[in-house]
Amino acid sequence: xxxxxxxxxxxxxxxxxxxxxxxxxxxxxxGVTLVYGILRFSNFAHGDTMAMGAMATVLMTWLFQxxxxxxxxxxxxxxxxxxxxxxxxxxxxxxxxxxxxxxxVKKAKPVILVIVSLGITFIYNGVTRFIIGADDQNxxxxxxxxxxxxEFKAATGLAEGLSFRTTQGxxxxxxxxxxxxxxxxxxxxxxxxxxxxxxxxEDLALLSGINPERVVMITWIIVxxxxxxxxxxxxxxxxxxxxxxxxxxxPIFASAIVGGLGNPVGAIAGGFVIAFSEVTITYAWKKILxxxxxENLEPSGLVQLLSTDYKFAVSFVILLIVLLFKPTGLFKGQxx
Amino acid sequence: xxxxxxxxxxxxxxxxxPKGMGSAIPQHSGQSHxxxxxxxxxxxxxxxxxxxxxxxxxxxxxxxxxGEIAVIVGPNGAGKSTGMKAVFGMLDMRKxxxxxxxxxxxxxxxxxxxxxxMGFVPQTSNIFTSMTVEENLEMxxxxxxxxxxxxMAQVYDLFPILxxxxxxxxxxxxxxxxxxxxxxxxxxxxxKVLMLDEPTxxxxxxxxxxxxxxxxxxxxxxxxxxxxxxxxxxxxxIADKGYVLVQGANAYTGTGKELLADPEVRKSFxxx
Numbered sequence: 001x002x003x004x005x006x007x008x009x010x011x012x013x014x015x016x017x018x019x020x021x022x023x024x025x026x027x028x029x030x031g032v033t034l035v036y037g038i039l040r041f042s043n044f045a046h047g048d049t050m051a052m053g054a055m056a057t058v059l060m061t062w063l064f065q066x067x068x069x070x071x072x073x074x075x076x077x078x079x080x081x082x083x084x085x086x087x088x089x090x091x092x093x094x095x096x097x098x099x100x101x102x103x104x105v106k107k108a109k110p111v112i113l114v115i116v117s118l119g120i121t122f123i124y125n126g127v128t129r130f131i132i133g134a135d136d137q138n139x140x141x142x143x144x145x146x147x148x149x150x151e152f153k154a155a156t157g158l159a160e161g162l163s164f165r166t167t168q169g170x171x172x173x174x175x176x177x178x179x180x181x182x183x184x185x186x187x188x189x190x191x192x193x194x195x196x197x198x199x200x201x202e203d204l205a206l207l208s209g210i211n212p213e214r215v216v217m218i219t220w221i222i223v224x225x226x227x228x229x230x231x232x233x234x235x236x237x238x239x240x241x242x243x244x245x246x247x248x249x250x251p252i253f254a255s256a257i258v259g260g261l262g263n264p265v266g267a268i269a270g271g272f273v274i275a276f277s278e279v280t281i282t283y284a285w286k287k288i289l290x291x292x293x294x295e296n297l298e299p300s301g302l303v304q305l306l307s308t309d310y311k312f313a314v315s316f317v318i319l320l321i322v323l324l325f326k327p328t329g330l331f332k333g334q335x336x
Numbered sequence: 337x338x339x340x341x342x343x344x345x346x347x348x349x350x351x352x353x354p355k356g357m358g359s360a361i362p363q364h365s366g367q368s369h370x371x372x373x374x375x376x377x378x379x380x381x382x383x384x385x386x387x388x389x390x391x392x393x394x395x396x397x398x399x400x401x402x403g404e405i406a407v408i409v410g411p412n413g414a415g416k417s418t419g420m421k422a423v424f425g426m427l428d429m430r431k432x433x434x435x436x437x438x439x440x441x442x443x444x445x446x447x448x449x450x451x452x453x454m455g456f457v458p459q460t461s462n463i464f465t466s467m468t469v470e471e472n473l474e475m476x477x478x479x480x481x482x483x484x485x486x487x488m489a490q491v492y493d494l495f496p497i498l499x500x501x502x503x504x505x506x507x508x509x510x511x512x513x514x515x516x517x518x519x520x521x522x523x524x525x526x527x528k529v530l531m532l533d534e535p536t537x538x539x540x541x542x543x544x545x546x547x548x549x550x551x552x553x554x555x556x557x558x559x560x561x562x563x564x565x566x567x568x569x570x571x572x573x574i575a576d577k578g579y580v581l582v583q584g585a586n587a588y589t590g591t592g593k594e595l596l597a598d599p600e601v602r603k604s605f606x607x608x
Binding site for chain 1: 341342343344346348349350351352353354355356357358359361446447450451456458461462463464465466467471474475476478479521525
């Protein structure tokens, strides 16, 4: 029995990665939930918007690295992030003007826009791969660890090490800041309130003098910002590969729906629920159990409930279970 | 399958959001031009219908003058609400004109009519349910760029219960309180004329009396009120002017008292 080592192993392999991944999912799900609430359709192009924004950031990072500009211990990508966001905003506003607006003017039902967004997904996906290639791209630089496993072991004398990567730290800090700013915006500013009003009751918002085109524009700007930040954080933490963003769409939608579609608080909660279920179910618990159990009861197998290949299946099982018992999601969202 | 942009029977709320969707309110807006004379607000000889559908109103005239309460009554399906919506620009006008304060506003969109000083309280979905009472009032004042705290204080004076519940979500209030929020929201623009579409629909008789009292108070502040009412007798009692519509056309017109006294009107619409 070694409780302390078990705890450290748990933090190292389950908790810290789960929090980082959960923050990334939460940021992604916030974007999805905003489009759902205000433009009233599920934006399948969100994953590839993340890829596009992250791609622009990667290219800028390389440019800065080429010029020898860096942020010291922090990754240069943070410096390139505003440029990536600007690119994504431009891209989404252009897409809206060129594509979505056509359908909005025709009062097309949301289901049409869902399919339209699917078409946009494929275009974004193709363009991303055309520009940067389909392979893994590394754009991380700077200090790798805030706490490395070896330092931790040396400092505490424990057998287990706890490593806390810079990217994980940045992910969590950025996510907290972004969420605070977003909620302040939605609840305290005139523009944010007009977005909520438009989401609540479109006709009445119109009769109150709220300009729908303006609401839609602000929404796309926020969504582009959230998507780029989420995409870059994910890329820094894992690696940038266009196709993974398309796959990320699945857990992101699961997060938004589990939390309650159209509800920003739900999107965040959903992100962490999905992230932690993925991590806990695909993690091999043997190491932690060995510390916790008497010697003769130690498990002989890996105690891994599912192979990591099935991690996307996990999000959907969770989704199913939540919807069976709470059709509106964990927080009061739209009934599905 | 005639509608290329329809929803094709989709009911899946995980991909589309049915909540709060707008109906097709015309966005395009023409010009208004001066047309002096006549009552303060008048829908004159209106023939109108929805989209490409048949005419619902036939040469229907509705007017309200300064300091008056005008009430539109009539049997179910008579086109009462439709007449109101036509005055507000939510229908396709085929014939006739709408004039407000010496201006012809027939070609304006509803949004622009709000900016011109018309306050409209729809019959249903007339509040932002997920927002607090105070936020509802703030949204009502969205087009105003000046300080609207005075107006908000006036609304709170008029409806004291709203002040008590100002931080509560409007959707959690009772039916009567929600109607007060709806009227309060419309008053926030400081409208020149207030249009109410069945303000007492679905509230208890006691609450109904209270709402009527409030409406009279609003009218005494000098705002003309045009109102559609299901409770014909009570509405006509407070009305300076009454319009009885039948099948989209004016059947009887007169002061509230005249209509209440008219044996034809009594027999047909007021139950003897």
